[in-house]
Amino acid sequence: MTTSSLIYILIAAIIAFMVAFFQYYKKKKETNYILLGIRALSVFAILLLLINPKVKKTELTNIKPVLNVLVDNSQSIRFSNEVNSVNDILNTLKSDNSLQDNFDINFYAFSDDLSVKDSFDFNDSQTNILKSLSSLKKINKENGATILLTDGNQTYGTNYEFFTDKNPIYPIVLGDTTHYNDIRILQVNVNSYANLNNKFPVEVFIQYEGNESVSKVFSVRENTTTVYQEKLNFSKNDNTKRVEFYLNANSVGIHHYYCSIERLSNEKNTFNNQKHFTVEVIDEQAKILILSDVIHPDLGMLKRSIETNKQRKVYVENNLNKNIQLNDYQLVILYQPTNKFKEILAKLITEKHNFLLITGTSTDWQFLNSSQPYLKKNYINRTEEY
Incomplete structure (x- = not known):
């Protein structure tokens, strides 16, 4: 009042x-x-x-602040032999009477997401720290602090360094936090298929973490045979290499390759020094048909130039009245077409086959302009003499 x-x-x-x-x-x-x-x-x-006086009644309730304890429940905690350390910390928090009297303590386990737990088995296969902190922020909007027990190894998700919250977060880092020099193969880019008797490209990215300059050999093996090898120089400033090379596809089938980079003298993690990739070599020839009703040396030159690629086979046909199975060919080349090509050209357009037009002095442009919609040319029926 x-x-x-x-x-x-x-x-x-x-x-x-x-x-x-x-x-x-x-x-x-x-x-x-x-x-x-x-x-x-x-x-x-x-x-x-x-x-008409207004009477207000005010009640005061003492609510304890929230203390959230997030525990990394992933297999990496067990792998680093930190299970006992985590249990000791949790027992200390649960048995501290001062904390129990002054805070409302909530225990959570996190891996790929957040879950409420009092006991932990450390068997989860993924870790997403940012997603877990974001989930906690949504469900717990009261003022309170967060204790984060983790080894910091996030397997996927956005970098948690960019997470912001108005409430304080106190991390307890588990495991060995010493920084060791490391060299690793980041990524291998290669096509899944290659054609027989061709060369296929391979791209590899390698990264080095360290202050000293080092030289290491990068190699690629198929079974026990080394198919590629290169010496790479790394330093603190020049710490990433992009290696490009070609491998031969000599036999049909699935080929397994093993690429590796030499380990450093004091390197702890050597699992990332190697990567495997597979390529399936297939034997497929594209058939190309050249149709012409004239004899011209360009036909032989065209056939030889196309067949320099061993995955191409060229057939030349001068008999336009022959029953040609167009479905047997991946490309049909019409060389200087005239009105004799009328049925063939109509069939190519109707059945939507791939075809290429090569024109010249013997081309019937009146026929070509009227029989297909793709190109038009203004012409005169005169031959220029040189």
Whole structure:
């Protein structure tokens, strides 16, 4: 209730008493005093209704702040022999009476996401620290701190270094936090298929972490045979190499390759020094048909140039009346077409086959302009003499 309301109530009480007093003060009977009191209360009640004071009731409740304990439940904790350390920390938190009296403690396990747990088995295969912290931020909006027990090894997700929260986060780092020099194969880019008797490209990215300059040999093996080898120089500033090379596809089938980079003298993690990749070599020849009703030396030159790629086989056909199976060819080349090509060209367009037009002095442009929609040419029926 506000101060002004109290003043109005006090004034109303005085007015109610004065009104009743002036009505009954001349009368000496004892009943008049009772009527004076009733009249004063009645007037005061009416005035109180007119004032309409607002009464507010305030209750204070003491709520303990929240303390969230997030425990990394991934296999890397077990791998680094930190299970006992985690259990010791949890037992200390649970047995501390001061913490229990002053905080509402919640225990969570996290791997690929967040879950409520009191016991932990450390068998999860993935770790996404950022997603777990974001999930906690959504479900727990009260003021409170977070204790994060983890080895910091995040297997996927956005980098948790960019996570922000108004509530403090206190990490307890598990495992060996010493930084060791490391060299690793980041990525291998290669096509899954290659054509027989061709060369296929391979691209490899290698990264070095360290301050000293080192030289290491990168090699690629197929079974026990080394098919590629190169010496690479790394330094603190020049720490990433992009290696490009070609391998021969000499036989049909699935070929397994093993690429590796030499380990450093003090390197702890050597699992990332190697990667495997597979390539399937297939034997497929594209058949190309050249149709022509003239004899020209360009035909032989065209055939030889195309067949320099061993995955191409060229067939030359001069008999346009022959029953040609167009589905047997991946490409049909029409050399200087005339009106004799009418049925063939119509069939190519109708059945949507791949075809290529080569024109010259013997080309019938009147026929070609009217028989296909892809190109038009203005022409004159004259041959230029040189």
